[in-house]
Structure formats: C-alpha cells, structure tokens
Amino acid sequence: MHIFLQQLINGLSIGAVYALIALGYTMVYGVLKLINFAHGDVYMVGAVLGYELARCMIGLAAPLYITLPIIFLGAMAGCAVLGFVIEFCCYRPLRHRPRLVALITAIGVSLLLENLFQNPHLFGAAPRNMPRLFDIKPIISIPAAGGAAPVTMSNLDLISLCLCFVLMIALSWFVLRTKMGLALRAVSFRVDTAALMGININWVISVTFMLGSALAAVAGVVDAMRYHVEPMMGLVQGIKAFVAAVLGGIGSIPGAVLGGLLMGLVETLLKGYLPGGYSGYSDAAAFFVLILVLLVRPTGLLGKPVAEKV
Amino acid sequence: MTQTDPPFTATMFQRRRVPGWAVNGALLGLVVVLWFIGKAFDKNLDPYYLDLLLHIGIAIILAVSLNLINGITGQFSLGHAGFMAVGAYVGGVILKHAAPQGAAVPVMFLGLMILGGLAAAAAGVLVGVPTLRLRGDYLAIATLGFGEIITVVLNQIESIGSYEVGGSAGLHNIPITTNFFWTFLAALICVVVVARLVYSQKGRPFFAVREDEIAAAAMGVDTTFYKVAAFVVGAFFAGVAGVLSATLSGNLDPAAFGFVRSIEIVMMVVLGGSGSITGSILAAAVLTLLPEWLRALESWRLVIYALLLILMMLLRPEGLLGNRELWWTRRRLLAVER
Amino acid sequence: MPLLEISHLGIDFGGLRALSDFHFTLDQGELVGLIGPNGAGKTTVFNIVTGVYQPDAGDVRLAGKSIVGLKPFRINRLGVARTFQNVRLFGGLSVLDNVLIGFNQSVAHGFVGTLLRSHAHQIEEHLHEQQAIELLGTFDLLDRLHDPARTLAYGPQRRLEIARALATRPKILLLDEPAAGMNPQEKIDLMNLIAMIRRKFSVGLWLIEHDMKLVMSICQRITVLDHGETIAVGSPAEIQENPKVIEAYLGSPEPA
Structure with a gap:
C-alpha cells in the first residue's frame, strides 16, 4: 500500500509537469487547430533560461524567496516573448494554408531551436546540472507500519505540485472569468464568427501562445531542478505532453490537466509494478493507453465528439 | 447554359496513348540499364558518393510510399519509420543469423526484401484497421504512438530464440548486401507501382478519400478498403526500404526509427508537394543532399538547415511541385481543333 | 413493385424525433418533390436512404430488397446516387x-x-x-x-x-436543394437540365427544393414535411390548396 502511495505522489508530481506542457498544446490547438511541435522546445528554452538565471542569481546569495520567483518569472517572461515571436513570424503568415504546412513549419521551428541551443557557441549539447539553489530532500514523510520505508514527498515535488495547481487554477480563472478568456473561448469555438463579433483574432492568438509558452517555461524550470538541462530535453517530454493532451481530448483545458496527471500516474505505476526486466516497456505503455483510449473515444477523454454535418 | 453553341464538344478531346507493352518494355530496358550502371558504380564511384546515392534511393522509397498514405489518401501518418523498422529488423536479424554465400546472396536478398515488406505490410494492417475511425490529428498521434511502441519494443528485445535482435545496443555486423542495383530497382518499382496505382480508374478513389470521404462513399467508393490499402502498400515499401537500409550500413539502432525519422519522411512529402509523386522524389533527393551541402558550415549546419526548411514553407507552402507531377503539361488532353 | 419504397421510416436524434412514420414510393422516370420548412427533416430522409444515418424504425426497399444497414457505398452501387445540400465536390x-x-x-x-x-x-x-x-x-x-x-x-x-x-449510373437520383443560391436565369437552366436528365438518363428523380415555383412546375408529386411529420402528399395543385401546408409555411392565423 505504501509503495502505491509513494508511486501516486511521484506520478502526480511528474504528471503535473506534463499537464503544464499539455496546456500549451491544447490551448494552441484550440485556437489554431495546429499541433505546435515547437512547444516542447519552448519548454526546453524555459529550462535553459531558468538555468542561466540561476547561475546569475547564485552569485548574489539572495534569499530563496527572492531567487526562486525571479527565476520562474524570468523564464516565463522569456518564453512568452519566444512564443509570441514564433507565432508572429512562422505561423501567422501560414494561417490560411493547409494545416499540414503549418505543422511542418512547426517542426522546422522545433529543429531550429534544438540545433541553435546545441551549437557550442550558444549552449552546447552536453547536459548541465542546475546550480544547487536548495537541497532537494523529503519534507513530508508518512511513516509506514512494519518498519517499511516511509512514504515521502520532497520539497521539489511539493513546489512543482503547488505551482502547477496554482497555475491551473489561475488559468481556469483567466479563461472562464475574464473578457480575454471569453474571447479565447469564442475563437476556439469558431474563428470567423468570433472575428465578426469584433474580437481581435491576432491578439487572442498571440496571448494564447504567450500563456502556453509561459506555462511550459514553469515546467521547464521544474524539470531543470529535478533532472538536468540539455537542448534535446523537449523532444520526449514534448511528445509525452502532447500525447497527454490528446488523451484528455485536445482543445479541452481540463482535458489537458486530466491527461497529464493520468500520463504521469500510468508511467510511474507501470515503472513500479511491471515485473523486473519489463519496466523498460513503461514508455510504450503510455502510447498503448493512448491508442486504447482513442479507439474507445476517438476524441479523447473530455473531447467533444464532432459529428460531421452531411 | 449559354445560348450559343458550346465552345467545346466531346469529340474535340483525344489523348495520345502509348501502348502498355511499349511502356513496360521500356521499363524492363531501364532495369537492364540500372544493372549496368550499378556494375560500373560499384567498381568506380567514390564510396562517399555511392553511399549518398543509395541513401537518396532509400529516401525516395520512403517518401513516395508515405506520400501514398499522407499526401494522396490524406491519412496523416506519423509512424512511417515504425514500418521501416519492422522491415529493417526482419532483414537484419535473418541476414545476420544466416549469411548467404555466393550466388545465394541476390536470391536471398530479394526474398528478404519481399519478406521485410510483407512483415511491414502486416503491421500496416495492424495499424490501419483499428485506427480507421480516427481522423486527422488523432490518427497522426495514434500512428506516432505505434511507431514509438515499436522502438521501445525493439529496445527491449535482446534476442528471439537463437536469433540475435540486439536490444538497446543495436544489431551490428549485418552482412552488407545493399548495392546500387537493388536500391534503385526497389525505388523504381515503388514509384511505378504507386504512380500506376493512383493515376488510374482503379486508384483514383485514393484521392477521393483525401478530398471528401462522405462524398466518396456516396459515389460508391469503398473508403475503408482504400484507406487500408494505402496503409498496406505504403507500409510494404517502407519495409523494403528498411531491409535496404539495414544492409547498407550493417548496423541497426532502434533509436534511428523513432519519431524524428518519421518526421523527416513527412517533411519530404510536404516539401515535395503533398500528392505529387515526382515532388516526393525531388524532395527526397534535396533533403538527403542538403545536410551534405551544408557541411562547410560546421556547427551551424543544422541551424541553417532548419532555417531553410522554415523559409521554404513560408515562401512556397504548397511544396516544390504543389499537387502536380513533373511530367504534366497544363492540359493533359489536347483539344485537337479549336 | 415500386423501384424505391419507404415505409414507416423514423429516426431520433438524442431523444428528439427528427422523422416519424414516413412513407414514400418512387419509380423509374418519375420526378417527385420533397418540400418543407427549414429543419423539417428533408435532408435527414436523404441521409437515411443513402445510408449515412441508420433509421430507428421502418424500412427502405430498393427493387424489393431492404437497403437499411448497408454502407453508403453499397447503397450507391445498388443504384442510389445523390448530391449534397452544401456542394461536396472533390475540390x-x-x-x-x-x-x-x-x-x-x-x-x-x-x-x-x-x-x-x-x-x-x-x-x-x-x-x-x-x-x-x-x-x-x-x-x-x-x-x-x-x-x-x-x-x-x-x-x-x-x-x-x-x-x-x-x-x-444510378436508378434513382436524389437532388438536395440543387437551386439553392442560384439566380433566376440559372434556375430556369436548372429546370431544363432536370427535364433533360429525366429524358436522357431514365432515372427516378427525387428533389428537395425550397423554390416553390421550380418544384410546382416540374414535379409530378410532392411530399410535404414539417417537424418530421408528413403533412401532405399530392400533386402540385393539391399541395398549393392544402391548408396544412399553408399553415406550416406561413404560420397559423392568429386566434381570434
């Protein structure tokens, strides 16, 4: 039981990061019907920015409650600008083209970011460890009966979980309660009608990209602290987050959160419970679950089934 | 309708047809020519250029076969490298286990290409049938998932019985049997099969499925059949390309068949122009050569490559050839008198 | 035995009865109209006949054989072709x-x-x-x-x-609002065209149309649908006189 509980905590903590990235995919998909393949690399840029900021901040020896917000907010701001620029330069000119064209351009942007940061003049391909801002140690510990290892939650797990949930609540407030959020929903419902209602489509799309990118930046910084930073880190994480978004029903914001958390849980539970020699298959299992879900519900868990009008 | 006589009448249109036997004969002649070129190249051509040519040949097979699925039938697949992996491992594993000698080499290699193709085609059915009800991006992501599952599985399997598979370390020292003739024979067959298939009465519905499934069904087109057929034929040739690539370098690495590889093939299709077979051939060559041309740029090579890709899409979104073929003139039928 | 025979046809969309107890026959060489206000269920009838929707009740018979449950492409191969309300060409x-x-x-x-x-x-x-x-x-x-x-x-x-x-090569051709969006001259051309099709291709024609002048002048028989119910069947002259039809199109007179 306590192993299960431990896996649950780990899974939620990893899943929360997936959810943050998945939100960017799902929001962009909602307004543009575009799989923004470069999103995983925006997450990577977030991690790199966090790393660079941390390197600057560590010399100042400022207290943690100043350093951390600066790192997170800095990375968010940087990625928001990046998201804006990507959309403005690469996707906007192609908005009325077949979607496949924009998709290939997105892949191009993704390649560009990866190779740009792999360039030794900029960052280099080698993984780097984040400067140690604080010691990652268990802070919550539930002792288990019978002398088994206690169920623990590290301070980083706690930070990432809290951050993710606060951001998700903030996002839902933004989408459901503000005028901009209403415009966003209108655009994802129907672009041309939204335009007729006097909504500035371009600005809504820009805001969507900036928001999504900022969320990805948070995920990037959290992962930078948990693992390390390298230019290709966005590839696998990006695919998994995208799969999470599809799992939840792409275009649906609660769906992205649900899909991300599920994805994290499935992964850690399988890693923990698959018999010895088979745990390597847990990566495949995530995709397997995805295919199964799609076969039962072709538009994901919370996606609306669209009946084509004849 | 106009009050005056219509400017065109049915009798004005005639097509000059070359008899089928003549074209088939010419193709056979081309095969013979390929054989002689292959002989000459294997002996005299710089290995670097020969290698590059073979990579282009394999890329052509991959791009044209994916074009049948993605560009022509409109079923967005992101798992083409998975089909390729199936063929590559079938070919690589068998060839490593039982390396043929002397005259048996070409016979066995031909057999392996067909076997690898069939194995991949079976995988095509496995993917095509259950994912039929998925559309657009959902299909894309399901096929992507399939490709990833294949690489994960290949990463985990060390051996099947006495057959070494290699697991995450990869399979090495496969006898090198790919040469110019086999590669371009396979490419020629792939191009001819796909082109003849889709530019015919039997195959035109592939396009109809892409354009509008509901309307196609209302015109008597069995859309399910054509979608699965596209996956099967496309996967078959991807499997053949896999066998060729496995025995080109002699090494197999499961990571080489991941999502990045699939994306590369999609790029060829879109860059050449979705639906254009000649476009795919052109793009396969360009995208294989481009990184080589950019070698002088050293560490900036792939940055420039990505930039060029973005620029090409921005400046020519319909791809190099759009959905036209190189050999088409604007009017395929000639108005004889006007 | 009529070429196309529809009996007791009905369909629900999420509890809403979109069509109920619909009867119809069509023979080779006939030209029959299907009219009714927007949302009356006309296109739904076509969608059931061509296999896009599955009916909840009733039967559709083509030359005596039921075609309910067949896939759309099979139905087309048996001889039912259609056009779409919003043109669906292979663009x-x-x-x-x-x-x-x-x-x-x-x-x-x-x-x-x-x-x-x-x-x-x-x-x-x-x-x-x-x-x-x-x-x-x-x-x-x-x-x-x-x-x-x-x-x-x-x-x-x-x-x-x-x-x-x-x-x-259909035996029956279903035309879903062929005149929609056409100008008067194009409508006249269309009428000639439909007459020509009937002569030259010897098909049974079934026509959904909003343009009353067009329907009344070329159709032999007309069925009128309103809210999924058949409210009138008859010749153009009979339909024009039918008080129920007038009510469905113009609304009921104010109660005194």
Whole structure:
C-alpha cells in the first residue's frame, strides 16, 4: 500500500509537469487547430533560461524567496516573448494554408531551436546540472507500519505540485472569468464568427501562445531542478505532453490537466509494478493507453465528439 | 447554359496513348540499364558518393510510399519509420543469423526484401484497421504512438530464440548486401507501382478519400478498403526500404526509427508537394543532399538547415511541385481543333 | 413493385424525433418533390436512404430488397446516387477526375491489370474517359475539364455534382436543394437540365427544393414535411390548396 502511495505522489508530481506542457498544446490547438511541435522546445528554452538565471542569481546569495520567483518569472517572461515571436513570424503568415504546412513549419521551428541551443557557441549539447539553489530532500514523510520505508514527498515535488495547481487554477480563472478568456473561448469555438463579433483574432492568438509558452517555461524550470538541462530535453517530454493532451481530448483545458496527471500516474505505476526486466516497456505503455483510449473515444477523454454535418 | 453553341464538344478531346507493352518494355530496358550502371558504380564511384546515392534511393522509397498514405489518401501518418523498422529488423536479424554465400546472396536478398515488406505490410494492417475511425490529428498521434511502441519494443528485445535482435545496443555486423542495383530497382518499382496505382480508374478513389470521404462513399467508393490499402502498400515499401537500409550500413539502432525519422519522411512529402509523386522524389533527393551541402558550415549546419526548411514553407507552402507531377503539361488532353 | 419504397421510416436524434412514420414510393422516370420548412427533416430522409444515418424504425426497399444497414457505398452501387445540400465536390481534383471517380465502380479489370497497364485496362481507361467527357459535354462543363473543381463558379459546381452522381449510373437520383443560391436565369437552366436528365438518363428523380415555383412546375408529386411529420402528399395543385401546408409555411392565423 505504501509503495502505491509513494508511486501516486511521484506520478502526480511528474504528471503535473506534463499537464503544464499539455496546456500549451491544447490551448494552441484550440485556437489554431495546429499541433505546435515547437512547444516542447519552448519548454526546453524555459529550462535553459531558468538555468542561466540561476547561475546569475547564485552569485548574489539572495534569499530563496527572492531567487526562486525571479527565476520562474524570468523564464516565463522569456518564453512568452519566444512564443509570441514564433507565432508572429512562422505561423501567422501560414494561417490560411493547409494545416499540414503549418505543422511542418512547426517542426522546422522545433529543429531550429534544438540545433541553435546545441551549437557550442550558444549552449552546447552536453547536459548541465542546475546550480544547487536548495537541497532537494523529503519534507513530508508518512511513516509506514512494519518498519517499511516511509512514504515521502520532497520539497521539489511539493513546489512543482503547488505551482502547477496554482497555475491551473489561475488559468481556469483567466479563461472562464475574464473578457480575454471569453474571447479565447469564442475563437476556439469558431474563428470567423468570433472575428465578426469584433474580437481581435491576432491578439487572442498571440496571448494564447504567450500563456502556453509561459506555462511550459514553469515546467521547464521544474524539470531543470529535478533532472538536468540539455537542448534535446523537449523532444520526449514534448511528445509525452502532447500525447497527454490528446488523451484528455485536445482543445479541452481540463482535458489537458486530466491527461497529464493520468500520463504521469500510468508511467510511474507501470515503472513500479511491471515485473523486473519489463519496466523498460513503461514508455510504450503510455502510447498503448493512448491508442486504447482513442479507439474507445476517438476524441479523447473530455473531447467533444464532432459529428460531421452531411 | 449559354445560348450559343458550346465552345467545346466531346469529340474535340483525344489523348495520345502509348501502348502498355511499349511502356513496360521500356521499363524492363531501364532495369537492364540500372544493372549496368550499378556494375560500373560499384567498381568506380567514390564510396562517399555511392553511399549518398543509395541513401537518396532509400529516401525516395520512403517518401513516395508515405506520400501514398499522407499526401494522396490524406491519412496523416506519423509512424512511417515504425514500418521501416519492422522491415529493417526482419532483414537484419535473418541476414545476420544466416549469411548467404555466393550466388545465394541476390536470391536471398530479394526474398528478404519481399519478406521485410510483407512483415511491414502486416503491421500496416495492424495499424490501419483499428485506427480507421480516427481522423486527422488523432490518427497522426495514434500512428506516432505505434511507431514509438515499436522502438521501445525493439529496445527491449535482446534476442528471439537463437536469433540475435540486439536490444538497446543495436544489431551490428549485418552482412552488407545493399548495392546500387537493388536500391534503385526497389525505388523504381515503388514509384511505378504507386504512380500506376493512383493515376488510374482503379486508384483514383485514393484521392477521393483525401478530398471528401462522405462524398466518396456516396459515389460508391469503398473508403475503408482504400484507406487500408494505402496503409498496406505504403507500409510494404517502407519495409523494403528498411531491409535496404539495414544492409547498407550493417548496423541497426532502434533509436534511428523513432519519431524524428518519421518526421523527416513527412517533411519530404510536404516539401515535395503533398500528392505529387515526382515532388516526393525531388524532395527526397534535396533533403538527403542538403545536410551534405551544408557541411562547410560546421556547427551551424543544422541551424541553417532548419532555417531553410522554415523559409521554404513560408515562401512556397504548397511544396516544390504543389499537387502536380513533373511530367504534366497544363492540359493533359489536347483539344485537337479549336 | 415500386423501384424505391419507404415505409414507416423514423429516426431520433438524442431523444428528439427528427422523422416519424414516413412513407414514400418512387419509380423509374418519375420526378417527385420533397418540400418543407427549414429543419423539417428533408435532408435527414436523404441521409437515411443513402445510408449515412441508420433509421430507428421502418424500412427502405430498393427493387424489393431492404437497403437499411448497408454502407453508403453499397447503397450507391445498388443504384442510389445523390448530391449534397452544401456542394461536396472533390475540390482539389479536376472536373474530369470528379466524374471519373463516379465511373470507378464500373471498372471490370483488377489491380494487377492496372499495375501492368494491361490491354483491358487501357481500353477501359479510354472508354471511361470518353464517357466522362461526353457526360461533361451534356452538362456544358468541357471548357473547364482540367481545372480543379473548387475553382468553378457556384452554378457549374452544382452541375458538376449532378454529372458526377450520374456517372455512377444510378436508378434513382436524389437532388438536395440543387437551386439553392442560384439566380433566376440559372434556375430556369436548372429546370431544363432536370427535364433533360429525366429524358436522357431514365432515372427516378427525387428533389428537395425550397423554390416553390421550380418544384410546382416540374414535379409530378410532392411530399410535404414539417417537424418530421408528413403533412401532405399530392400533386402540385393539391399541395398549393392544402391548408396544412399553408399553415406550416406561413404560420397559423392568429386566434381570434
């Protein structure tokens, strides 16, 4: 039981990061019907920015409650600008083209970011460890009966979980309660009608990209602290987050959160419970679950089934 | 309708047809020519250029076969490298286990290409049938998932019985049997099969499925059949390309068949122009050569490559050839008198 | 035995009765209208007949055999062709290719012949191309033979859709609002065209149309639907007199 509980905590903590990235995919998909393949690399840029900021901040020896917000907010701001620029330069000119064209351009942007940061003049391909801002140690510990290892939650797990949930609540407030959020929903419902209602489509799309990118930046910084930073880190994480978004029903914001958390849980539970020699298959299992879900519900868990009008 | 006589009448249109036997004969002649070129190249051509040519040949097979699925039938697949992996491992594993000698080499290699193709085609059915009800991006992501599952599985399997598979370390020292003739024979067959298939009465519905499934069904087109057929034929040739690539370098690495590889093939299709077979051939060559041309740029090579890709899409979104073929003139039928 | 016979047909959409107890017959060479206000369930009838929707009740029989539950492409091959309310051409394909896809099902040779470019293949290719060109000539579309169908103007698109449907050699042709969006001159041309189709192709024509003048002047019989219920059946003259029809279109008179 306590192993299960431990896996649950780990899974939620990893899943929360997936959810943050998945939100960017799902929001962009909602307004543009575009799989923004470069999103995983925006997450990577977030991690790199966090790393660079941390390197600057560590010399100042400022207290943690100043350093951390600066790192997170800095990375968010940087990625928001990046998201804006990507959309403005690469996707906007192609908005009325077949979607496949924009998709290939997105892949191009993704390649560009990866190779740009792999360039030794900029960052280099080698993984780097984040400067140690604080010691990652268990802070919550539930002792288990019978002398088994206690169920623990590290301070980083706690930070990432809290951050993710606060951001998700903030996002839902933004989408459901503000005028901009209403415009966003209108655009994802129907672009041309939204335009007729006097909504500035371009600005809504820009805001969507900036928001999504900022969320990805948070995920990037959290992962930078948990693992390390390298230019290709966005590839696998990006695919998994995208799969999470599809799992939840792409275009649906609660769906992205649900899909991300599920994805994290499935992964850690399988890693923990698959018999010895088979745990390597847990990566495949995530995709397997995805295919199964799609076969039962072709538009994901919370996606609306669209009946084509004849 | 106009009050005056219509400017065109049915009798004005005639097509000059070359008899089928003549074209088939010419193709056979081309095969013979390929054989002689292959002989000459294997002996005299710089290995670097020969290698590059073979990579282009394999890329052509991959791009044209994916074009049948993605560009022509409109079923967005992101798992083409998975089909390729199936063929590559079938070919690589068998060839490593039982390396043929002397005259048996070409016979066995031909057999392996067909076997690898069939194995991949079976995988095509496995993917095509259950994912039929998925559309657009959902299909894309399901096929992507399939490709990833294949690489994960290949990463985990060390051996099947006495057959070494290699697991995450990869399979090495496969006898090198790919040469110019086999590669371009396979490419020629792939191009001819796909082109003849889709530019015919039997195959035109592939396009109809892409354009509008509901309307196609209302015109008597069995859309399910054509979608699965596209996956099967496309996967078959991807499997053949896999066998060729496995025995080109002699090494197999499961990571080489991941999502990045699939994306590369999609790029060829879109860059050449979705639906254009000649476009795919052109793009396969360009995208294989481009990184080589950019070698002088050293560490900036792939940055420039990505930039060029973005620029090409921005400046020519319909791809190099759009959905036209190189050999088409604007009017395929000639108005004889006007 | 009528060519097409529909009895007790009904369908629900999420608890809402979209069509109930619908009866209908159509014979070769007939021209029959189906009218009713927006949302009355006219296109739904076409969608059930062509297999796009599955009915919850009733039966559709073609030459005595039930076609309920068959896939749309099977129903088309049995001889029911249709056009769509919002034109659904293969926009990226040429005008000629659109019609050639209609001929697809009458190809007798197999894939092997196609791949080897056999003699039978070449003869059939040529034959279908000539037939397609002839058909397009009948519909005055030859001047745009090789242009993508989406580049045609609205009127020609509608004509092409009808030509494409006829290429499948139907016994019954369902036309879903063929005159929608046409100007008066185009409507007159369309009326002539429909009359010509009836003469030349000897099909049973079933027509959904909002333009009363058009329907009344060419149809032999008319069925009127309102909220999924059949409110009147009869000749154009009878329909014009029918108080229920007038009420459905104009609303009921204010209660005194």
